[in-house]
Amino acid sequence: MRFFALPPAFSFTALAARLLLALFLAITVLPVPGHAQAPSTSQEIDKALDAARKEMEALRKNLAEQTDDAELLRRRAAALDIQSKADAIAEKLAPVLTSVQARLTELGPAGDTGKEAHDVAAQRADLEKTRSTLDAQIKLARLLSVEGVQTAELVSTMRRSQFQARLGERRPSILATQFRNDLQDDLPRDLSRFDSLRDELVAAVAGTPAWVWMVLVLLAAAIIVASALAARVVRRFTATRVPAGRLRRSFHALLVVLVATLAPGLIGQLIYIGLDWQGQLPDATQALVSGFAGILCLGGYVTGLGLALLSPSRPSWRLPDIPDAIAEKMRWFPHVLGPLVVVVWVLDTLPVSVNASLSTAIAVNCLVAFLLIAVAAVGLVRLERARRAALRDPETGRAPPRRLSLLISVSVTWIVLAIALIAVLTGYVAFGNFAAKQVVWTLIVLSSAYLLVVLVDDFFMSVLGVSRREADGQERSQEPRIRDQAAVVLSGAARVLIGLIAFIMVLGQFAEGPVELLQRAEQLLNGLSVGQVQLRPAALVQGLLVLLGGLLAVRILKRWLIKRYLPTTTLDPGMQTSATTLFGYVGVVVAVGLALSALGIGLERVAWVASALSVGIGFGLQAVVQNFVSGLILLAERPVKVGDWVSLGGVEGDIRRINVRATEIQMSDRSTVIVPNSEFITKTVRNVTHANPLGLVQVKLPMPLGTDAAKAREIILSAFKDHEDVLDTPAPNVYLDGIDAGNLMFNATGYVGSPRQAYGTRSALLFEILQRLAAENIGLGKPPTMLVAAPPSLLPGISASAPSRPAGEPPAAEPGPARG
8 A cells, every 4th residue: 555645635636526525605695404204104204224234234334344434435335325315304204203102191091891892902002013113214324324424433443544554654764865766766666657657648639620629728728818807807896896895895705706716627528528528548547637737726726826915017906005115025825836836736646546556656755745845835934034124114124023823833834844844754655745745735725715704794793884974964763773784694604614614624734624523513413412302403593483473573573563553542652652562572482482393392391391490589689589570560450650750769751662671761851760670569659641631830929918919819819810821720829828937828729731840830830920010019028037045145246135136137025935
């Protein structure tokens, strides 16, 4: 065996296939592996299970002795296929067995007296037989599923072990004399084999008619011209048809990559058609020629990707933040790396196609490693020089230090390249070749992932998100917020998916191909068991869709209630808001219940959750539950409602919203106070607008005893009647409360449309009444004087018999006997 003839994991053909697979999975929707179609009848199920059992035995036979990687891959794929079919059969038969068991339970056990009806006994016997058959089939299907998983895992373990063995294999160093001697002995024979391959290609060229080659050459020229025209069309299309912003640049970069990929691939396909025109190429040569067309696609893709990201000719279209000088200095790199990928593939494939000797294969692998290491090292050196030249400070002549991420990336790359070079020189050619290729492959994957991440982010933010101009031109309502949130969430999910695919593609070199790694995700379809609940990805997606659909339906119905139905009823606006809120709570509970049912969790199984919550409620959630129940009571009994003017514990204002836990009250200074709902249930609440929406305006005025009471009453009453906010019904009135401290006490009352108008109306009436009383020379009485008696010891210099009086006031008369 030629250990240094690279396994399929090292081939650039595999790289091309993996990269195209990654692009397809990232641009389109990643398909979830589904179960195979299960047979329908019992006989077909028995035949399918028996065939699967025999095939599984054949796959496991002599498995430990297999060393061919292709054969191991075939057996692993077959084992996974058996596992998928067995799971499909078991999943299909499980509900049937449950139904049969339910029917047997309805029939009940056989009677002890033996006088059971014949048809009932026959039906029970048939059901028992069917149950036994179904149970045996389900057990066999599950056993085959387990064996399929175990076989696939065993194959993966064997491949990793063989991969590590190949990487750890050491041969004589290329600097040693023994290697040179072996190469001199084997090289003439290998060159003759290369001559045979050359003769086959020359014969294939000669066997194709000249007119065919002329047509193919014209088609190739047309493809080159069309690609150049396509580049111009792409620029014009993106500049005129694609919305302005980052989406225009990222979409243009994607089109550039596609054009650069398709043109070389089509030319390679034309070459394949010309060489295989007669259809008489040997299998090995035909595989070589067909693979050459595919590797041309990858080479064009690498070149187009590099040019799209660097964009040296059009800096305004550049996606990454790269200075113009660096982009201009590094424009050679994509033009070198793309053809290098093709050359490396050719050098890898030719020794395998001609069955070259081990020494020749080692020499070719060393050449491949040296080419990759040299190009990567030159690229790093010129990149650093370009960075220093572009960012050098004119005054100090020094460039700023590199960012930490760039420093780590460059350092790791240099370390890997050094290890690869040392490994090749010391005889570990397979490991050194692998390390050098891994550097190039990682660069290609990460660059592709960056382009796709920018593209999907720009797409979602441009299509769903609200631009800054739109946000400035309109109020920041709920609709733009929801659009922005949806754009961010979808962009984040797409980024995670692309990152996962990129991670899988990078690991694809470590004897775990992308298809193999993606097939591993099929095991997740079996789900995760949590107690008696089986959580499966399909059920999770179904439950999530039901929950989103239910919440959307609740929102639509709430909007219909608010805008269409409730305005046609006799409910006041506060009750309409309360009813809508209560409907929203009930709708959310129903949506969650339906989602749990779609997830496979019956509502009866939520009892253990309620039991666990009861413990938490008993210790720490009493206030939360109390406020929640109080909120429901407020919405149902409506002692207060939205729009009421309430006073509670020194807080007085309008109720703006009643939530599940608390109520929002807007104060007179426009501030908002959040009051727990339990406060409205357990404490005394003054609801000013609960029973009567009218507001009372009350004015009390003291007047001297000599005032004409009738005239004063007429002036005050006319002021009330003339004010536009005072209602005619109930009519305003003026009362004489009595005589207090030598003053007549007038009490005037009137009503306004709302208690909120009372304060302002009272102030306006006071101004008006005082002005009218002053015009009629009617003054107001003085308030009673409060006399404070103090001991002589505390008031030195003041006679104890002389009571204190305000300055400027005449002495008071001697107090006489009290009168009733």
